Amino acid sequence: MLSVKDLYAGYGAIIALRGVSLYVKAGELVALVGANGAGKSTLMATVAGVLRPFRGQIIFEGRSLLGLSPEEIVRRGIALVPEGRHIFPSLTVAENLRLGAAIRGDPAAVERDIEEMCARFPILGKRFHQPGGTLSGGEQQQLAIARALMSRPRLLMMDEPSLGLSPILVDEVFAMISQLHASGVTVLLVEQNVERTLDIADRVYLLNTGKVEFEGTPEQLREQVDIVGAYLGDVRRGI
Amino acid sequence: MRISEMCEEGSEQVNVLQEVLQFIINALSLGGLYALMALGLVIVYGILRLVNFAYGELVMVAGYTLLMLGAGPIPWLIVAAISVGMAVLTSLLLERVAFRPVRQASATTMLITSFAVSALLQNAAILFVSPRAKAVVTPSFFTENFQIGSLLISKGNLASLVVSLLLLGLLTLFLRRTLLGIALRAAADDFVMTRLVGIRANQVIATAFAISGFLAGVVALFWIGRLGSVGPFVGSTPVLVAFVAAVVGGMESLTGAVIGGYLLGTLTVGLQLVLPQSLLDYRQAFVFAIVLLVLLFRPQGLVRGTAVTERV
Numbered sequence: 001m002l003s004v005k006d007l008y009a010g011y012g013a014i015i016a017l018r019g020v021s022l023y024v025k026a027g028e029l030v031a032l033v034g035a036n037g038a039g040k041s042t043l044m045a046t047v048a049g050v051l052r053p054f055r056g057q058i059i060f061e062g063r064s065l066l067g068l069s070p071e072e073i074v075r076r077g078i079a080l081v082p083e084g085r086h087i088f089p090s091l092t093v094a095e096n097l098r099l100g101a102a103i104r105g106d107p108a109a110v111e112r113d114i115e116e117m118c119a120r121f122p123i124l125g126k127r128f129h130q131p132g133g134t135l136s137g138g139e140q141q142q143l144a145i146a147r148a149l150m151s152r153p154r155l156l157m158m159d160e161p162s163l164g165l166s167p168i169l170v171d172e173v174f175a176m177i178s179q180l181h182a183s184g185v186t187v188l189l190v191e192q193n194v195e196r197t198l199d200i201a202d203r204v205y206l207l208n209t210g211k212v213e214f215e216g217t218p219e220q221l222r223e224q225v226d227i228v229g230a231y232l233g234d235v236r237r238g239i
Numbered sequence: 240m241r242i243s244e245m246c247e248e249g250s251e252q253v254n255v256l257q258e259v260l261q262f263i264i265n266a267l268s269l270g271g272l273y274a275l276m277a278l279g280l281v282i283v284y285g286i287l288r289l290v291n292f293a294y295g296e297l298v299m300v301a302g303y304t305l306l307m308l309g310a311g312p313i314p315w316l317i318v319a320a321i322s323v324g325m326a327v328l329t330s331l332l333l334e335r336v337a338f339r340p341v342r343q344a345s346a347t348t349m350l351i352t353s354f355a356v357s358a359l360l361q362n363a364a365i366l367f368v369s370p371r372a373k374a375v376v377t378p379s380f381f382t383e384n385f386q387i388g389s390l391l392i393s394k395g396n397l398a399s400l401v402v403s404l405l406l407l408g409l410l411t412l413f414l415r416r417t418l419l420g421i422a423l424r425a426a427a428d429d430f431v432m433t434r435l436v437g438i439r440a441n442q443v444i445a446t447a448f449a450i451s452g453f454l455a456g457v458v459a460l461f462w463i464g465r466l467g468s469v470g471p472f473v474g475s476t477p478v479l480v481a482f483v484a485a486v487v488g489g490m491e492s493l494t495g496a497v498i499g500g501y502l503l504g505t506l507t508v509g510l511q512l513v514l515p516q517s518l519l520d521y522r523q524a525f526v527f528a529i530v531l532l533v534l535l536f537r538p539q540g541l542v543r544g545t546a547v548t549e550r551v
Contacts, residue, residue, distance in 0.1 A: 103437035
């Protein structure tokens, strides 16, 4: 579904990705793990079109995404839940959800989906007419995920969805992700919470300073924990 | 618009109620105009972080259209519509040729670009029209008054009061009810994220510039109606007023711009009323002194925006 080949990208003179190659098959939940600065967020921003790569290829459903703007890439079927949630604080929950469906031209179905989101995330229904900025961190995270789902993406990219959430909410977020995955959504997930991520992922890539250090199943990663643990820095405790 | 002129001459006992009503109408009339000016500036600033100083020249373009077509046989309302249309077109054109190429550049670059565009248009007017202001044919409407009891109301003031409230209402509806309007507000919150949900950057920005041009055009009708003339520098006061009102209200909030506009208008009319004759010439100095005081206590303006500076 998604294949990234030999990708180099970064910010100005800083190169954050140095020849990353990876793929995601339809229906898979693929996780990217690695220490801060490993290039996970850069990879997602590049696939989403926010960053232009220096070199390499990004192919989604057989077509190249290179040179496309973010607004065209979301039309191809990729939605991003960015790190830090980035909900629209001055817009109401309802407006946030409606904008999530900005690329769709089927108002009746959009209305149904909004209702479905409120059923799936009841707190959004309760806060429906409140500005997004008044929501708590966990509520905002749910809104960010719901907003991304409103575009009916075939590939959902989530960047640190559990960051800054209380343990109970972290449980909820992970339950939500596996539920989404079970319902057939293809997911590319970046997480610091390695242990929880390994529990739900089909395959894992370990990134270190802009390169793929390891790829395989969670079991394989666990077996090789002594080898790769050194690269995990902060999250070592999690393994 | 001077209160003393509007009151019936020779009436010794001016009713307090009448004074108050007169004040409210004048304040809402001028304030409404100022609010429209400020909105036109802030709607672009919110998205691009660009203070478009060429905004005043949009007023000028509409003014010159009024000048050129106003003397002809075309009914004034149609001339007015064409003038507003010209301001919209000019605004869209400036976005396309001047601001789009520097959109990725720093805020300073965009600011300087707007100064350059402003100077260019002013000088074009000096060169191709005239360095001096020319009288514009305005409908008698602007100078006529009508009377309710002992209350004398200027038709022009009433019209700008009603039109500004109407436009504010329509703009609010547009921003709350339409997808494009919601996208405009979202873009002011977080531009990158707005693109990530699939809103086309160029479309949102062009819409903001179109609205800005439209507001400048409407402002021009009333502003030039009041002045009775148009010159190359006719836009400098509106753009200054817009900027000051926006800063007082809070640059990052549309509500703030409206509040700032009405506040500035009320202040101006109020000072007209309370200042002794000898100090009336310094009215603007008093207005700006009060603005400075407000900013000392609330540097972010009266209404704080919600925009995130952090980008994806």
